[in-house]
Amino acid sequence: MKMRRIGDLTKPISSWTPQSDQDGADFTYVDLGSIDQDLKEIVGPRRLPTADAPSRARQIIHEDDVLVSTVRPNLNGVARVSGNLDEATASTGFSVLRPTDELVSAYLFHWVRSPEFVADMSLKSTGQSYPAVSDRIIKNSLIPVPSVREQQRIASALDAVDSLRVKRRKAIALLDELAQSIFLDMFGDPLQNPFDWPEVRFGDLLESSPQNGLSPSKAGSVEAKVLTLSAITGDRFDSNSWKTSTFKVVPPPAKSVRSSGFLVCRGNGNINLVGRGYFPVFDMPEVTFPDTMFSVSPSRRLMREYLQFIWSSKLVRNQIESLSRTTNGTFKINQQALTSVMVLVPPVDLQREFDKKVIAVNQVRRQYEAHLAELDALFASLQYRAFRGELWAEEIAPVA
Known part of the structure; x- marks a missing residue:
């Protein structure tokens, strides 16, 4: 398949300076934050008065233009402009690609999402802390x-x-909303506590004191697997977030990741992530939890799913963020502060009922995730073959 420069297959675009507009009317602005990097869609355009226009608001976009973020190309911030955003204004942080008649917009959009394009742009980016590529680099790349x-x-x-x-993906998101709705329906908003559930100090709801993890050491000679903070700072526990590190001693079994141990983030540069906590999905006897986490063992007064939901609530988050202290740019929470957090404790039977409902929702979620993984694999396979000229017409027809 012939390779050609993107710039030879795209048209020039026009620009303007909103601040110079005499009418002073509002305009629609698409900046880098408007792109959903997972959906590859423009989800957050803003209406702004021309007087408040950012200096980067310059490029006039049209339906079927393809926007490619020039910043952090490894994150692949790309989107295709829909009809309702025709003649909106885009940030100069985008390379705006307007296809000629030789190039189909949807095809171009899929190309700039491809692993080949992302890898090429990542390799050509410059700047260590803020990697970026130029509009010229993007248009000089081949398709x-x-x-x-x-x-x-x-x-x-x-x-x-x-x-x-x-x-x-949207169905999975709806399941997450369903679980949250069940929580609110059964227990109310924790900040309001409409059912007057008793507030109990977290330390009084534990079988024992929080346990510190084991610190890896560069000087160590014992190689072992260790959990990374990303395992507990997302929207659920990630069992794939571990790495091999070195320790001075063989990690004892007591420091291994157990499904019964509620793991809590001790410190992070982002205060929103300090104190995040989840139960591991299963025992991981060969993986150690690090000293950047606590492992706590709740008593029978706290059911597993209920604890995970109440722990992520505003009631608990507000307390953790208030109790955290910063050292050299890192927000931390110590054992004393952690155990002082006040938690609402409804009757155990009600918590158990909630746990059963959430477990049922999670079973459906896992089925959806498995189907999504199959679709991702199919998409990657089609994408790989399509851009190599190996996707024949008889293969395309059944899918389309």
Whole structure:
């Protein structure tokens, strides 16, 4: 398949300076934060008065333009402009690609999402703390260009699978909302405590004092697996977030990751992540939890799923953020502060009922996640073959 420069297949765009507009009317602004990096969609355009326009608000965009963020290309902030954003204004932090008649917009959009394009841009980026590429680098990069008809068929195939992926992600998000709704319906908003559940000090709800993890050491000679903070700072426990490190001694079994141990983040540069906590999904006897985490063992007065939900509530988060202290730019919470957090404790039978409902929701969620993984694999396979000219018409038709 012939490779051609993107710049040879795109048109020039126009720009303006909103602050110089005499009418002073509002305009629609699309900045880098407007892009959902997972959905690859523009989800947060803003209406601004021209007098308040940022200096980067310059580029006029049209329907079917493809926006490519020039900042942190490894994150692949890309989107295709929909009709309702025709003639909006985009930040100069985007390279705006407006295809000629030789290039199908949807095909171009799928190309700038491809691993090949992302890897190329990441390799060509400059700047250690704020890696970026220029508009010229993007337009000088190459794209495989089959016939327009073939581009349309490839784009249709990829669109079909991608649409299923988006629907499955949205279904998973709805399940998460359902679980939260069940919590609020059964227990009310913890900040308001409408059912007057008793408030109990967290330390009084533990079987024993919080346990510190084991610190890896560069001078150590014992190699072992250790959990990373990202395992407990997302929206759920991530069992894949571990690495191999060295320790001065063989990590004892007591420091291994257990499904019964509620792991809490002791410190982070982001105050929103300090104190985050989750139960591991299963025992990980070969993985050690590090000294950047506490492991706590709740008593029978706190059920597993209830604790995870109440711990992520505003009631608990507000206390943790208030109790945390900063050292050299890192926010930390110590054992004393952690155990002083006040937690609402409804009857155990009610907590148990909630746990059963959440477990049922999570079972459906796992099924959806498995289906999404299959769709992701199919999409990656189609994408890989499509841009190598290996996706034949008879393969495209059943998918589209």
